[in-house]
Amino acid sequence: MTTNKLDSxxxxxxxxxxxxxxxxxxxxxxxxxxxxxxxxxxxxxxxRDDVRLYLRAREHDRAPWEAIRSLAFAxxxxxxxxxxxxxxITYRAEIAARHEATRASLIGPLLPGLSSDDxxxxxxxxxxxxxxxxxxxxxxxxxxxxxxAVSLAQARANRNSVYQPRILAGVLxxxxxxxxxxxxxxxxxxxxxxxxEARRNRDDFVDVAIExxxxxxxxxxxxxxxxxxxxxxxxWILNILLESKIVPVVEAARQQAPEPAVVERIYQMxxxxxxxxxxxxxxxxxxxxxxxxxxLR
Amino acid sequence: xxxxxxxxxxxxxxxxxxxxxxxxxxxTLQLGRYALQKSxxxxxxxxxxxxxxxxxxxxxxxxxxxxxxMSGRRRWNRSEYPxxxxxxxxxxxxxxxxxxxxxxNRRIGAGDDPVRVNRATPESDLLERExxxxxxxxxxxxxxxxxxxxxxLEIVEAIRQGAGTRRAIAAATGRPAEVIDNGLKRIRRLGTxxxxxxxxxxxxxx
Numbered sequence: 239m240t241t242n243k244l245d246s247x248x249x250x251x252x253x254x255x256x257x258x259x260x261x262x263x264x265x266x267x268x269x270x271x272x273x274x275x276x277x278x279x280x281x282x283x284x285x286r287d288d289v290r291l292y293l294r295a296r297e298h299d300r301a302p303w304e305a306i307r308s309l310a311f312a313x314x315x316x317x318x319x320x321x322x323x324x325x326x327i328t329y330r331a332e333i334a335a336r337h338e339a340t341r342a343s344l345i346g347p348l349l350p351g352l353s354s355d356d357x358x359x360x361x362x363x364x365x366x367x368x369x370x371x372x373x374x375x376x377x378x379x380x381x382x383x384x385x386x387a388v389s390l391a392q393a394r395a396n397r398n399s400v401y402q403p404r405i406l407a408g409v410l411x412x413x414x415x416x417x418x419x420x421x422x423x424x425x426x427x428x429x430x431x432x433x434x435e436a437r438r439n440r441d442d443f444v445d446v447a448i449e450x451x452x453x454x455x456x457x458x459x460x461x462x463x464x465x466x467x468x469x470x471x472x473x474w475i476l477n478i479l480l481e482s483k484i485v486p487v488v489e490a491a492r493q494q495a496p497e498p499a500v501v502e503r504i505y506q507m508x509x510x511x512x513x514x515x516x517x518x519x520x521x522x523x524x525x526x527x528x529x530x531x532x533x534l535r
Numbered sequence: 536x537x538x539x540x541x542x543x544x545x546x547x548x549x550x551x552x553x554x555x556x557x558x559x560x561x562x563t564l565q566l567g568r569y570a571l572q573k574s575x576x577x578x579x580x581x582x583x584x585x586x587x588x589x590x591x592x593x594x595x596x597x598x599x600x601x602x603x604x605m606s607g608r609r610r611w612n613r614s615e616y617p618x619x620x621x622x623x624x625x626x627x628x629x630x631x632x633x634x635x636x637x638x639x640n641r642r643i644g645a646g647d648d649p650v651r652v653n654r655a656t657p658e659s660d661l662l663e664r665e666x667x668x669x670x671x672x673x674x675x676x677x678x679x680x681x682x683x684x685x686x687x688l689e690i691v692e693a694i695r696q697g698a699g700t701r702r703a704i705a706a707a708t709g710r711p712a713e714v715i716d717n718g719l720k721r722i723r724r725l726g727t728x729x730x731x732x733x734x735x736x737x738x739x740x741x
Contacts, residue, residue: 246670247670249691249695250670252694253719258568260716262565262720267567268568270568270571271593274571274593276567276593278567281564282560282564285563285566285597285598286559289601437595438595
């Protein structure tokens with residue numbers, strides 16, 4: 239047919255591009271996508287979710303002073319966490335030494351273990367402490383859990399400098415703050431936008447999704463103490479992790495995922511009091527979540 | 536990633552609010568198909584469903600185009616693009632062009648640009664020769680299998696003579712635009728099928 243090799247390439251390019259430019263019916267477009275292994279409905283839904291989440295996140299974008307406040311809060315929270323661990327251990331040890339010499343003599347040797355970098359040593363020390371002083375052990379375990387959350391976040395922050403500061407800011411707010419506004423900012427401005435943005439690059443997403451295993455226990459999807467308009471943002475986070483196709487993340491998300499009926503009940507309870515736009519957003523999040531959970535079965 | 540300055544402009548908000556669910560589905564369907572076809576060509580560089588060059592997914596390239604518009608970073612000039620779909624297709628072209636100029640895709644021509652070959656090496660020269668030969672074979676096979684399709688043969692010949700757009704092909708052949716569009720779609724489908732069968736037979740072009 240052709241003797242000019244570059245011509246063949248150009249002819250193919252024009253066929254492809256002009257063919258793509260030609261108007262296609264919905265059926266033709268659907269067929270073209272299916273031919274490439276893409277479900278048109280799924281594609282439309284994913285694009286809609288991307289856009290909606292992104293816009294939703296932007297609507298809740300922080301004012302500059304809020305960012306400064308969050309940063310100050312994060313730094314304060316880290317300091318408090320370190321202080322609390324130190325204070326709890328030393329203070330209780332001192333009290334025990336003063337008033338209960340026997341207990342102190344038992345707990346004292348556990349302190350190096352409790353403050354060890356080795357998780358297994360900490361676990362053993364905690365188990366022993368449980369026998370000696372359950373209250374002390376419970377308080378220490380809680381402090382250690384918080385300390386670990388901070389340490390882990392800081393360690394990973396070095397690996398992903400783009401997302402980690404925002405993840406850390408979100409986790410710290412969820413972990414330590416009881417201010418509802420902080421929770422909203424954590425969900426809409428920190429954690430959900432990071433997850434949505436990371437989805438654009440699979441490598442980033444895998445890294446971020448694995449990191450979000452720490453976020454999962456902090457979500458209050460199953461039983462929110464107080465209903466906030468960040469609820470369906472949390473639902474979106476859970477949903478994205480359920481759909482992540484990353485085995486440990488999906489498993490962890492499934493453990494946190496309530497039955498759709500539970501979410502539906504929460505929707506029924508709170509949706510009537512929401513503005514139209516929020517109610518629709520909430521409804522869509524519930525629908526997507528329900529479909530995702532069903533698909534996972 | 537997007538600051539306050541990038542909040543949705545009011546004209547964009549109005550357009551978004553105006554779109555019904557059905558229109559939204561139709562729009563994303565067309566944009567998804569367009570992004571896929573514009574990026575894949577016949578090369579089949581990427582094996583995963585929906586994956587475009589440079590690690591993009593069909594979904595993400597369409598989402599990015601929409602977000603560029605919604606955030607106000609790409610303004611819809613209605614005198615240049617009569618409808619939203621045409622405008623967003625141009626945005627997709629722009630994104631694909633950027634993507635194709637990445638290291639991984641430097642051999643794929645972007646949009647109307649000629650094929651780029653940067654920093655040629657003996658190995659890249661050999662690969663280039665192999666690839667060009669494969670294009671010859673693919674086009675020859677398209678023509679052979681279209682021997683009963685007069686319109687398709689006319690279209691190929693018109694393109695070979697320099698017609699680079701649908702309008703130019705229609706002018707060169709004297710055929711109505713709709714006939715040319717359907718012919719182009721037939722040829723494209725055929726090319727895709729042939730490229731895929733050759734790839735499955737272990738003759739992947741790249």
